[in-house]
Amino acid sequence: MDDDRRDRPFLDRLTEASQPRYSEEQLRFLSEEKPDELSASDCVLPIALFLVTLFTTLWAGAYAARSRPMQGAWDFLISDPTVLAEGIPFAGTLLLILVTHEFGHYLFSRIHRVPASLPLFIPGPPHFIGTFGAVIRMRSPIMSRKALFDIGVSGPIAGFLVAVVALVIGLERSEVVPTEGLYGLHLGEPLLLQFVSWTVIGPLPDGYDVVLHPVAFAAWFGLFVTALNLIPLGQLDGGHVAYALWGERQRSVALAIVPVLLVLGFVGWPGWILWAGMATLVGLGHPPVQDPRTVLGRTRVWVAWFALAMFVLTFAPIPFSVG
Helix, strand or coil, X not given: CCHHHHCCCHHXXXXXXXXXXXXXXXXXXXXXXXXXXXXXXXXXXXXXXXXXXXXXXXXXXXXXXXXXXXXXXXXXXXXXXXXXXXXXXXXXXXXXXXXXXXXXXXXXXXXXXXXECXXXXXXXXXXXXXXXXXXXXXXXXXXXXXXXXXXXXXXXXXXXXXXXXXXXXXXXCCEEEECCCCCCEEECCCHHHHHHHHHHCCCCCCCEEEECCHHHHHXXXXXXXXXXXXCCCCCCHHHXXXXXXXXXXXXXXXXXXXXXXXXXXHHCCCHHHHHHHHHHHHCCCCCCCCCCCCCCCHHXXXXXXXXXXXXXXXXXXXXXXXX
């Protein structure tokens, strides 16, 4: 081991050792990779998963609007399947936000000629929102620093803009009710929700709260997804953006964030513990890019600041509570 390497901080050496290595020939091949044209078979699975998720989100939206809270989800559905129509406001808004988010990634993947699948939606049980979100599979590593930034940040921005519009529309249709005697799930109030609610509804009197319209609830979930994805961990959108901005220092930021999530999980929402654990298992660091010294430019730096503002405005330390 030479003297120069010995003088490097231990964390830098650890980060370097954890990153995958590519030969010059592999880098050349990956940088010249062309996105394949989509075939019919490439569309079958994404369309099938989308249709199943459409059904489960309609079911979830209708189930949330039911008048008999003790009725099970399956009994609720088979007793009158036509009630699925009541889930249209929620499901339509939620899927619009998720589709816009994922196609933001997909569009910039095509622009930068990075092979990627169509969005793959993950259906879920109807007891809450009916889906676990959606993902896009990259068929090769993203080797360009600018491409990494654009692909990573485009999804959250696209979904965020649609969610904000939906939030305004939904709050206009939401109901202000007395809190006395109310019991159930309480949603966290990120700064953006507080501001838009104050603008659209106005200050709330003591002892009153807002029962969100299904469109507003879907918008709230869109903001929650935005905050989750912008955490700068590993392969999350925030991890892509952070690595494009800071290179190997992204891993140091991730190592500092994990304890924060664990503390929030113990004192607030336990889901943060699961999120931190999943990120750690997948990997806190980010694979290298081919051109780490390429300057992103002033425009992308401003977009990065906008992404940071999005995260601050949409993050709720305790997104769910019961009381």
